[in-house]
Amino acid sequence: xxxxxxTGETHGLPTYPRKLAPEGLATRxxxxxxxxxxxxxxxxxxxxWHGRRDPLTRTRPVRAxxxxxxxxxxxxxxMTPGRWRAVAAMMRxxxxxxxxxxTYTYVIPxxxxxxxxxxxxPATLTA
Numbered sequence: 001x002x003x004x005x006x007t008g009e010t011h012g013l014p015t016y017p018r019k020l021a022p023e024g025l026a027t028r029x030x031x032x033x034x035x036x037x038x039x040x041x042x043x044x045x046x047x048x049w050h051g052r053r054d055p056l057t058r059t060r061p062v063r064a065x066x067x068x069x070x071x072x073x074x075x076x077x078x079m080t081p082g083r084w085r086a087v088a089a090m091m092r093x094x095x096x097x098x099x100x101x102x103t104y105t106y107v108i109p110x111x112x113x114x115x116x117x118x119x120x121x122p123a124t125l126t127a
Contacts, residue, residue, distance in 0.1 A: 003048040014045040016067075021047055025067040032076070039074030043067065 005015040016022070025045055031037060044066040050060040079087075096103045097115040104115060112119040 011046070011048070013043065016045065018047055018049045021045065021067055022069055026070050026073075027065045027067060031068060031070070034037050034070075034073075035076055037076050038068045039072065041068055041072045044069055046048035055057070093103050 003011075004013050004020070005011050005018040008014045022045075024034075025116075026034070027047070028038065043066040046064040047067065051063040053060050092103060094107045095105070095106055097118055099114045099118040102115065108115055117127050
């Protein structure tokens with residue numbers, strides 16, 4: 001197997017192919033699903049696999065997912081009222097058009113930089 005290197009001689013870290021990581025190790029997403037976070041611990045291993053082929057270069061990039069020890073993981077910090085306010089303010093800024101200052105119920109596309117109505121207006125196109 002190409003990415004099987006449990007000693008870390010080839011890749012620097014113990015490396016495993018997809019779905020063959022040992023018990024007791026988890027990715028950040030897996031830790032989060034269990035209500036845990038890495039808690040400052042270092043990466044102990046990695047999973048490597050080939051990603052999708054790029055249509056322009058015709059190459060398959062190597063993707064990586066880092067593994068952490070579950071027994072050293074800490075519980076996720078609870079959301080405080082201040083953190084809820086900060087998240088609400090960030091989301092409000094992403095929903096507010098910088099040109100017309102209207103707050104929408106959806107996040108404004110970053111590709112446009114403004115709401116679709118302002119992006120389609122003739123004044124915006126000529127500026």
